[in-house]
Amino acid sequence: MGMIQNIIDFALKSKSNIRLRSLCSAITRGDRDSFDLLLSDAELKKICLTESALLLGLAVVEVSDLYFLKRLLAIGLNPDEPDNMGLYPIHKATETGNIEAVEVLLYAGANPNAADPSGVTALHIANSFDGLGELSDLLIRMGANIYQRDKLGKRYLM
Template sequence: MDNMTKQATALMYACHNGHLPMVRKLLALGADPNATDHGGYSPLIVAMFCDRAGVAEVLLEADAEVNYEDPEGKTALHYAAQYGSSDSIHVLGRAGADPFMQDDEDRTPLDQAELSGGPPVVEAVRKLQHAAKMRDKQAERKAKKVVTQLAEELDEAALRRKEAEADKLFKQLMQEEEERERQ
């Protein structure tokens, strides 16, 4: 980001310059890792403009929003795919970056990597997409298992209620039978 906007924060300048000790210090002093400049860029996006994977890790540890979208709908992962290295992509991936988010031109980070990044970057984004699909499938399997378990528990509860109703009805019939025999 060669021409930082006028509203850039000290944190953004430190991110841009890769000054890790200053980034840590500013965050410790309360700098907002999600504050945006006049152009709508976050410190994490600024770090990705300059391929600062180490800075990105520190920002993410300070709860920087990994899937924040700038005014063009681009996330830090879009910029890492365009300007960065596979290291930056791995850092964002470990933090939960969504590799399928589309910008305002309907481009995913993979599209961006194929346009601008080299083969290692393209491969890193593909691996991230594959990992995300696998996580989604695992989550879906877990959800199905939980739903099945709940359904079984509900079925068991319904069965217990019906058994209790049947027991009650049986006892009532037995009492009526005993009363008839007494008469």
């Protein structure tokens, strides 16, 4: 019975992975209809909850339409889950200069002081790039610590 159960589990996981890839593809293509159709699947929604970093990362980097980000957050994805590199969705949104996405993430509960493995925060990223003053201001208004240092001791104050 163990071998049969392993085969069944593998088949179900493969099917789930295909649906997750389809959802990722719908996000990157900006295809709202396919995205909504896929999200109507309760089983896929459960899988999405375990893939917050991947899906929110795609939503803030690959498309400018906040619809995808807002829908993913509305079904319960965690805006404070780092990816396998230790980067948070707020870091990715900041790197792309997407102030609207940063704001949506912050209002959804993202930690403005979340640090990657090097101790770098979204405010550090915003202050490292020219022209992101508005983003820095938003992060500070929402609680970013201007005195927080990275692991090298830098504060990135401009």
